[in-house]
Amino acid sequence: MPFKIIASQCTSCSACEPLCPNVAISEKGGNFVIEAAKCSECVGHFDEPQCAAACPVDNTCVVDRALPRYQAPV
Amino acid sequence: MQSITEHKGCRASAKTGRASCGSQAGRGDLPVEIWERVKNHPCYSEDAHHHYARMHVAVAPACNIQCNYCNRKYDCANESRPGVVSEKLTPEQAVRKVIAVATTIPQMTVLGIAGPGDALANPAKTFKTLALVTEAAPDIKLCLSTNGLALPDYVDTIVRAKVDHVTITINMVDPEIGAKIYPWIFFNHKRYTGIEAARILTNRQLQGLEMLSERGILCKINSVMIPNINDDHLVEVNKAVTSRGAFLHNIMPLISVPEHGTAFGLNGQRGPTAQELKTLQDACEGKINMMRHCRQCRADAVGLLGEDRSAEFTNDQVMKMDVHYDLEMRKAYQKRVENERVSKVAAGQKELAGVSGEMSAITVLVAVATKGSGLINEHFGHAKEFQLYELSTSGAKFVGLRRVEGYCQAGYGEEDRLSVIMRDIRDCHAVFVAKIGGCPKSGLIKAGIEPVDQFAYEYIEKSTIAWFRAYVGKVKRGEIQHVQRGVPPRWPGDRISAA
Numbered sequence: 047m048p049f050k051i052i053a054s055q056c057t058s059c060s061a062c063e064p065l066c067p068n069v070a071i072s073e074k075g076g077n078f079v080i081e082a083a084k085c086s087e088c089v090g091h092f093d094e095p096q097c098a099a100a101c102p103v104d105n106t107c108v109v110d111r112a113l114p115r116y117q118a119p120v
Numbered sequence: 121m122q123s124i125t126e127h128k129g130c131r132a133s134a135k136t137g138r139a140s141c142g143s144q145a146g147r148g149d150l151p152v153e154i155w156e157r158v159k160n161h162p163c164y165s166e167d168a169h170h171h172y173a174r175m176h177v178a179v180a181p182a183c184n185i186q187c188n189y190c191n192r193k194y195d196c197a198n199e200s201r202p203g204v205v206s207e208k209l210t211p212e213q214a215v216r217k218v219i220a221v222a223t224t225i226p227q228m229t230v231l232g233i234a235g236p237g238d239a240l241a242n243p244a245k246t247f248k249t250l251a252l253v254t255e256a257a258p259d260i261k262l263c264l265s266t267n268g269l270a271l272p273d274y275v276d277t278i279v280r281a282k283v284d285h286v287t288i289t290i291n292m293v294d295p296e297i298g299a300k301i302y303p304w305i306f307f308n309h310k311r312y313t314g315i316e317a318a319r320i321l322t323n324r325q326l327q328g329l330e331m332l333s334e335r336g337i338l339c340k341i342n343s344v345m346i347p348n349i350n351d352d353h354l355v356e357v358n359k360a361v362t363s364r365g366a367f368l369h370n371i372m373p374l375i376s377v378p379e380h381g382t383a384f385g386l387n388g389q390r391g392p393t394a395q396e397l398k399t400l401q402d403a404c405e406g407k408i409n410m411m412r413h414c415r416q417c418r419a420d421a422v423g424l425l426g427e428d429r430s431a432e433f434t435n436d437q438v439m440k441m442d443v444h445y446d447l448e449m450r451k452a453y454q455k456r457v458e459n460e461r462v463s464k465v466a467a468g469q470k471e472l473a474g475v476s477g478e479m480s481a482i483t484v485l486v487a488v489a490t491k492g493s494g495l496i497n498e499h500f501g502h503a504k505e506f507q508l509y510e511l512s513t514s515g516a517k518f519v520g521l522r523r524v525e526g527y528c529q530a531g532y533g534e535e536d537r538l539s540v541i542m543r544d545i546r547d548c549h550a551v552f553v554a555k556i557g558g559c560p561k562s563g564l565i566k567a568g569i570e571p572v573d574q575f576a577y578e579y580i581e582k583s584t585i586a587w588f589r590a591y592v593g594k595v596k597r598g599e600i601q602h603v604q605r606g607v608p609p610r611w612p613g614d615r616i617s618a619a
Contacts, residue, residue, distance in 0.1 A: 057181075057192065058208075059181040059182050059236075059237060060182045061181075061182035061237070061306075064182075092309045092310075093309070093310060094309075094310065094311065099309070099310065099311040100182075100184070100306045102183060102186055
């Protein structure tokens with residue numbers, strides 16, 4: 047569940063939204079947010095988290111340290 | 121008599137058989153079907169840009185590459201540069217805006233999707249907008265602008281969407297150089313950096329260009345000239361795109377100031393001087409048509425090139441407007457524009473007939489203040505740009521633009537600005553205006569630039585040739601001596617940083 051978007055840095059360019067394999071990203075009030083319960087860190091889908099790889103502003107899609115890291119089902 | 125359409129820069133290249141359209145004289149010896157496609161496109165035809173308008177709708181905010189000259193984060197209403205928009209639109213809002221603009225500005229013939237990100241990095245939004253516009257306003261031509269990374273995947277979709285023209289930004293064909301321009305790309309779900317990223321990008325760009333040319337879609341190539349990085353290399357780029365069927369090459373100067381927050385702006389990378397740009401454009405001319413009337417407009421620009429009316433069409437205003445698409449009204453208006461164009465060309469040719477008999481090696485550069493329609497119809501003090509024409513016995517050739525800060529502010533002229541303007545156009549022999557005050561007039565005369573206001577509200581070509589004819593006559597009779605003018609100034613980007 048661990049990625050989040052730092053709202054103050056988000057330019058709301060929408061690059062991340064269509065790339066998320068879990069459809070966890072949506073626009074809320076001009077910024078994009080990640081629904082924590084749906085985020086799988088792209089484990090099993092891609093080599094790197096798509097939101098972070100596509101985001102044009104570095105360190106904007108980051109691990110949410112308040113939540114436990116995602117564990118892929120065995 | 122030498123036809124006005126036959127001067128250099130408007131001729132088909134012997135090697136490729138391709139003909140000019142970025143040049144001014146209109147039809148020239150372009151194949152009829154290509155001329156029909158470009159004649160009302162302000163970006164593709166220099167002649168059309170006096171008469172026809174375009175608009176961009178900002179439906180594509182996402183991008184799949186990072187360029188060191190781009191920063192889409194900051195917008196200022198007074199800025200006009202690619203990637204800048206005031207508000208992004210949904211496809212539905214975009215269509216409403218298109219219809220509102222088409223009704224208000226009947227000479228709007230072209231709709232483009234130019235970002236603020238990359239049109240093809242937002243395929244769903246881009247193609248939905250194009251489909252809705254085709255349905256609502258079938259006579260409007262569609263074009264889009266892309267960095268080319270996703271292009272090969274969407275060529276067939278572009279053909280199906282009836283897109284007429286595509287602009288691809290290609291700044292390099294050498295990955296070593298590309299690595300200095302692009303910090304990263306996002307491709308196939310992975311971020312690539314460095315030379316590897318640039319190699320993927322250049323391969324995809326050239327492949328996409330080839331595929332589009334094969335399918336008969338006209339392709340314009342935009343290149344950003346970055347001194348000491350790709351300036352010499354752009355000649356290679358020019359060759360590479362020409363051989364792959366590009367139709368028009370637009371080499372633009374880098375806009376680089378720290379306030380824009382771009383990587384190049386922050387690390388002090390300078391933009392090219394006007395002279396450097398013109399030298400490079402001249403070096404590429406002949407192999408392919410060069411575009412010289414580019415205004416590097418905003419990704420939500422509206423109106424004639426050089427006359428941005430985007431502020432009149434914000435989403436709030438568009439929502440309030442009573443929009444109704446009137447095809448007949450648009451056709452009638454465009455017919456009047458066509459008639460005017462025909463008489464403009466005829467007037468210019470008639471004037472040229474008088475001068476082409478006298479052979480003279482003299483060429484002079486003149487500046488013209490215009491608001492469009494091919495007329496000298498702008499006051500000196502209000503001009504925000506001057507169009508530059510090179511006059512010779514073969515005609516008046518459009519060679520570029522000089523942006524200036526208006527001399528007249530709130531009714532008063534500013535002395536400092538006058539000297540800056542004079543420095544900006546000091547390589548010109550004359551400046552054609554609709555009206556000019558006494559003070560700037562004497563200033564210009566003192567600086568050796570002749571202010572010409574007797575051709576107010578007349579056609580540019582006809583008037584400049586008439587003036588040139590008189591000038592050559594005076595030189596022949598020994599009344600005046602012809603001297604070549606000094607080096608032109610740097611590009612506005614340099615001046616902004618100094619201000």
